[in-house]
Amino acid sequence: MKKAMSLFLTLALCLSVAACGSKTAPESNTGKTDAGTTDTAEGAKEEDTSGSGDEFAIDVALGYSEPHSMDPTLATGADQFEILFHTSEGLMKFAAIEDTVNGNDNQYSSEIVCGQAESYEFDEASLTYTFHLRDDIFWSDGEKVTADNFVYAWRRLVDPQTAAANGTLLNNIVKNATAITEGTMDPSELGIVAVDEKTLTVTLENSCSYFLDMCTHYGLYPLREDVIQANGDTWTEAETFISNGAYVMTDWVHDSYIELAKNEKYYDYANLGPSKITFHLSDSETSNMAAYQSGEYNFVSGIPSDQIESLIASGDVYTNPRLNVTYLYLNCETIPDWRVRAAIILAIDKENLVTNVTQDGSTAATGLIPNGVTNSENTVWTDAVGEVMYAWLQEEYPDYDLSTYSGRCELAKVLYDEAVADGWDGNATMEYKFNTSDTNKAVAEAVQSDLSGILEAKVTLSNIDSAGYTDTISKGGFHLARLGYGITFNDAIGYYQLFGTKGNFEYSGWSDANYDKLVEQASAMQNGAERDKVLEEIEQIMYSENGFSVCPLYYASYVYCMKDLQNTFYSSISNLTYFGYATR
Amino acid sequence: MFGYIVKRIAASVCTLLFVAAITFLVMNAIPGSPFLEENTTVEQMELANEKYGLDKPLIVQLKNYLVGYLHGDLGTSLKMQKGTPVSDLIFHQGKFVLSIKLGILALLITVLVGVPLGCIAAYFRGKWIDNVLSVFSTLGIAIPNFVVATLLLEVLAIRLGMLPSVSGSLTDVKSYIMPVISLGLYYACYVAKLTRTSMLDAINQDYVRTAKAKGLKTNKIIFKHALRNSLIPVITYLGPLTAGLMCGGFVIETTFGIPGLGRYFVSSIIERDYPVIMATTIVLSALVIGMNLLVDIIYTFVDPRITLTGKGE
Numbered sequence: 001m002k003k004a005m006s007l008f009l010t011l012a013l014c015l016s017v018a019a020c021g022s023k024t025a026p027e028s029n030t031g032k033t034d035a036g037t038t039d040t041a042e043g044a045k046e047e048d049t050s051g052s053g054d055e056f057a058i059d060v061a062l063g064y065s066e067p068h069s070m071d072p073t074l075a076t077g078a079d080q081f082e083i084l085f086h087t088s089e090g091l092m093k094f095a096a097i098e099d100t101v102n103g104n105d106n107q108y109s110s111e112i113v114c115g116q117a118e119s120y121e122f123d124e125a126s127l128t129y130t131f132h133l134r135d136d137i138f139w140s141d142g143e144k145v146t147a148d149n150f151v152y153a154w155r156r157l158v159d160p161q162t163a164a165a166n167g168t169l170l171n172n173i174v175k176n177a178t179a180i181t182e183g184t185m186d187p188s189e190l191g192i193v194a195v196d197e198k199t200l201t202v203t204l205e206n207s208c209s210y211f212l213d214m215c216t217h218y219g220l221y222p223l224r225e226d227v228i229q230a231n232g233d234t235w236t237e238a239e240t241f242i243s244n245g246a247y248v249m250t251d252w253v254h255d256s257y258i259e260l261a262k263n264e265k266y267y268d269y270a271n272l273g274p275s276k277i278t279f280h281l282s283d284s285e286t287s288n289m290a291a292y293q294s295g296e297y298n299f300v301s302g303i304p305s306d307q308i309e310s311l312i313a314s315g316d317v318y319t320n321p322r323l324n325v326t327y328l329y330l331n332c333e334t335i336p337d338w339r340v341r342a343a344i345i346l347a348i349d350k351e352n353l354v355t356n357v358t359q360d361g362s363t364a365a366t367g368l369i370p371n372g373v374t375n376s377e378n379t380v381w382t383d384a385v386g387e388v389m390y391a392w393l394q395e396e397y398p399d400y401d402l403s404t405y406s407g408r409c410e411l412a413k414v415l416y417d418e419a420v421a422d423g424w425d426g427n428a429t430m431e432y433k434f435n436t437s438d439t440n441k442a443v444a445e446a447v448q449s450d451l452s453g454i455l456e457a458k459v460t461l462s463n464i465d466s467a468g469y470t471d472t473i474s475k476g477g478f479h480l481a482r483l484g485y486g487i488t489f490n491d492a493i494g495y496y497q498l499f500g501t502k503g504n505f506e507y508s509g510w511s512d513a514n515y516d517k518l519v520e521q522a523s524a525m526q527n528g529a530e531r532d533k534v535l536e537e538i539e540q541i542m543y544s545e546n547g548f549s550v551c552p553l554y555y556a557s558y559v560y561c562m563k564d565l566q567n568t569f570y571s572s573i574s575n576l577t578y579f580g581y582a583t584r
Numbered sequence: 585m586f587g588y589i590v591k592r593i594a595a596s597v598c599t600l601l602f603v604a605a606i607t608f609l610v611m612n613a614i615p616g617s618p619f620l621e622e623n624t625t626v627e628q629m630e631l632a633n634e635k636y637g638l639d640k641p642l643i644v645q646l647k648n649y650l651v652g653y654l655h656g657d658l659g660t661s662l663k664m665q666k667g668t669p670v671s672d673l674i675f676h677q678g679k680f681v682l683s684i685k686l687g688i689l690a691l692l693i694t695v696l697v698g699v700p701l702g703c704i705a706a707y708f709r710g711k712w713i714d715n716v717l718s719v720f721s722t723l724g725i726a727i728p729n730f731v732v733a734t735l736l737l738e739v740l741a742i743r744l745g746m747l748p749s750v751s752g753s754l755t756d757v758k759s760y761i762m763p764v765i766s767l768g769l770y771y772a773c774y775v776a777k778l779t780r781t782s783m784l785d786a787i788n789q790d791y792v793r794t795a796k797a798k799g800l801k802t803n804k805i806i807f808k809h810a811l812r813n814s815l816i817p818v819i820t821y822l823g824p825l826t827a828g829l830m831c832g833g834f835v836i837e838t839t840f841g842i843p844g845l846g847r848y849f850v851s852s853i854i855e856r857d858y859p860v861i862m863a864t865t866i867v868l869s870a871l872v873i874g875m876n877l878l879v880d881i882i883y884t885f886v887d888p889r890i891t892l893t894g895k896g897e
Contacts, residue, residue, distance in 0.1 A: 065847065161635065167628060168628060233666070253843055254843055255679065256842075283838070287840065294741050294749050466854070467617060471617065
C-alpha cells in the first residue's frame with residue numbers, strides 16, 4: 001500500500017516538475033522586456049502602461065493561421081502578401097490617395113507608385129522597361145539593394161527547380177519566362193538584366209498593360225542570394241530574415257504571432273507610424289473577434305459568419321471590394337445545349353445568395369469581372385459594363401425583363417423547355433461539385449433549390465477536400481462545379497485568360513476561336529478606351545449563343561473591423577491593408 | 585520486469601513501423617496533393633511533385649520514409665511550414681512542450697477532481713450530494729469542450745475582462761486557466777462517473793464487509809481498501825487519455841490561440857502535408873504505446889494480483 005502511495009506521489013511530483021520545468025522555456029523567448037525587474041508580473045504591467053504613452057504598437061489578426069512560407073518566392077496567400085508587404089518592397093509599391101475605399105470613412109484607397117525604383121521608362125518598340133533604383137535603399141543589415149538582387153529573385157521564381165506556386169506568374173509577360181518554366185531554357189535567359197548596380201532592364205513579350213501592377217507582387221521582391229545560400233529554406237526565421245521594406249521581422253513564434261519593428265534603414269523611416277506591428281496567426285474567427293472585442297487587437301479581418309450580419313447593421317464592420325469572384329463551371333460536355341446552361345445562369349438567384357446564404361458582405365455577381373477591378377478610366381468595371389451576362393439574351397428575347405429575377409426565371413423556363421423539346425433529358429440528374437466548406441455547401445444547396453424550383457431539374461451535390469479539388473474537376477465529368485478565383489493585378493484580362501482554348505482553368509471544355517483571338521489581341525494592347533472595348537467584347541462572347549459556360553455567383557469582400565487607427569490604406573490588389581503610416 | 589520492458593520496447597518499434605506503413609498507405613489513398621490549391625494548375629503541381637519526390641512509386645516513397653525514421657529523420661514539411669524539418673517543427677519550436685504542459689495540467693485536473701468526486705458520490709450513494717454530482721458530471725460530459733471554451737471566453741475574457749482572451753505561449757498563470765478547464769472538464773466528469781461505478785462495485789465486495797466488521801473507520805475503508813481496487817478501470821482509461829491530452833486539444837488550442845501541436849494533427853491531413861501526417865501519427869502512437877506500458881506497470885503496484893509476465897501464479 002505504502003509503496004503504491006509513494007509511487008503515486010512520485011509520479012505526481014514528476015508531472016508537476018515537468019510542468020514547471022517546461023514553463024520557463026518559452027518565457028525566455030518572449031520575456032525579454034522583464035529583464036531587470038524582480039517582480040515579473042508587475043514589471044510587465046508597468047511596461048504596458050508606459051508603453052501606451054509613447055510606444056505605438058498595433059495588433060492585427062488577418063484570420064489566417066501560420067503562413068506556409070515567408071519566402072517571397074514560395075509564399076502563396078493573401079496573408080503572406082500582407083506581412084511581406086510591410087517587410088519588403090518591390091520596384092513598385094502602393095501609396096494612399098485622397099479617396100476613401102467604398103465609402104468607408106476609415107480607410108484610404110491606393111494607387112501604384114515607384115518603390116525601390118526611383119523612375120522607369122518604357123520603350124514600346126523594344127518592349128523594354130528600364131528601372132532606375134533609388135540610391136538610398138538598403139537591406140536591414142545595411143547592405144545596399146542592387147539590381148542583381150532583383151535579377152536573382154526573378155530567376156529563382158521562374159526556375160522549375162524552385163517549384164514555386166507562383167512560378168508561372170511571368171509566363172507570356174516577361175521574355176522567355178514560359179520556356180524557362182517549361183524547362184526548355186535556362187533561367188539565366190529570362191528577360192531581366194542588371195545593366196549596372198542601380199539599373200535594371202526588363203524585356204516583355206507583349207506590352208502587358210498591367211506590368212507595373214505586377215511589380216508590386218511579392219514574387220518579384222528582391223532577394224539576397226548570400227543569405228538564402230547560407231541558411232537554406234529556413235532563412236525566413238526571425239533570426240536570419242532579411243528585408244528591404246519599411247519593417248523588419250523581430251520575432252516569429254510559430255502558430256502564434258509574427259512581430260515587426262520599424263526598419264531604421266528604410267528610406268522613409270522618419271514618416272513611419274507604428275513602432276511595432278504584431279500579426280497574430282490564428283484562423284479562429286471567434287477567438288480573434290473575442291480579442292478584438294476585449295480590446296487586445298486593433299484590427300481583425302475574417303469575421304464569424306454568425307456575427308457579421310448584426311455587425312454590418314450596427315456599422316462596426318467594413319467591407320472593401322476585392323479582385324475575387326466565385327463562379328460555377330457549366331460543363332459543355334455533359335450539358336452540350338447552351339440553352340440549358342443559359343437557363344441555369346438565369347435561374348440562380350445571386351441576390352438571394354449574398355443576402356440570405358453567404359451573409360459575409362459579398363456582392364451579387366453581374367458578370368465575370370468582380371467589383372474590385374477598374375477600367376482604364378478608373379471606373380469600377382461592373383458599373384461600366386452593367387449586367388453583362390444577360391445583355392445578349394436581353395437583346396435576343398426583348399419580351400422578358402431580365403433586370404428582375406422573376407423576368408429571368410420566365411426566360412429560363414422557356415429556354416429550358418426548348419432544350420428539352422430538342423432532346424435534353426429533363427429527368428437527368430446533374431452533379432454539382434464543390435470543395436468542402438460550410439459556405440460552399442450552403443451556396444450549393446441554394447443553387448440546388450433554385451434549379452429544382454424553377455427548372456424542375458434534379459441536382460445532386462458532391463463535395464471534395466480542397467487539396468484534391470482542382471485535380472478532380474480538371475478531369476471533367478461533373479455538370480456544375482464551383483471555384484473562387486482571385487487575381488493579383490487590376491485588369492479584367494486576368495479572368496479572361498483563365499478560359500478558352502489556352503486557359504489553364506478551362507474546366508468546362510468550352511472553346512471559341514473568336515474569344516481566343518480577342519484575348520490574345522487585348523493582351524498585346526496598351527491600356528485605354530480602345531482596349532476596354534475589346535475586353536467588354538470578350539465577355540459578350542462568353543455570354544452569347546453557344547457560350548454560357550461560366551456562371552458568376554458573387555464577389556467576395558474584404559471584411560474587417562478596425563478601431564483606434566487612422567491613415568491606413570487599402571489595395572484591392574491582393575486585398576491588403578497597409579499599416580506602415582497608421583496613426584492613432 | 586526489466587527484461588519484460590525491454591521486450592515490450594522492441595515490440596513497440598515494430599508496431600511503430602507497422603503504423604507508419606499503414607498511415608502511409610491510407611494517406612496516399614485519399615486524392616489530392618499538398619501542392620494543389622484552388623488556383624494552381626495541374627502542371628504546377630506536377631512540377632512540385634517531381635521536386636519533392638512525390639512522383640516516385642509508392643513503395644519507394646515508403647522505403648524512404650522508413651529508412652529516414654530508422655535514422656531519426658522525420659523529413660521536411662511540404663506545406664504547413666514549407667521547408668522546415670518536421671523534427672524542428674514538432675520538437676524545437678516549443679510546440680510539443682506547450683501541448684504536454686497543457687495536457688498534463690488537464691490530466692491533473694482530471695485525476696485530482698474526478699477521482700475524489702467519484703469516491704464522494706459513491707460513498708453518499710443515493711443521497712443529495714450524489715444526485716448533485718451526478719447532474720454536474722452528466723452536464724460536463726454532455727457539453728462539448730468548444731462550447732465550454734466559448735462560454736468561458738465570453739464571460740471571463742470579454743464580459744469581465746479578468747483573463748486574456750488569447751493565451752498565446754502560456755507565459756503567465758492567468759492564461760492557463762481557461763484552456764486547462766475547458767480541456768480537462770469533460771475527462772474529469774467522465775472519470776468521476778467511472779470512479780463512482782467501480783467504487784460502488786468495490787464497496788459491495790467481501791473484503792470491504794470484512795474490513796467493516798473488523799471495525800475500521802469508513803475513511804480508511806474507502807480510500808485505502810476500496811479505492812485501490814476500483815482504480816483499475818480508471819487507470820486503464822487514463823493511459824491512452826494521457827497520450828491524447830499531451831498531443832494537444834486541437835479545438836482548445838485554436839480557440840485560445842495556443843501555438844501547440846494540436847493543429848498539426850488535424851490540418852496536416854487537410855493540407856496533405858505528408859511528412860507531417862506521418863510524423864504526428866508516429867509521435868502519437870509512440871505516446872499511446874508508452875502510456876499503455878506505463879499503465880501495465882502501474883497495475884502491478886495497485887493490484888499485486890496482476891503480474892506482467894503471467895508467470896506469477
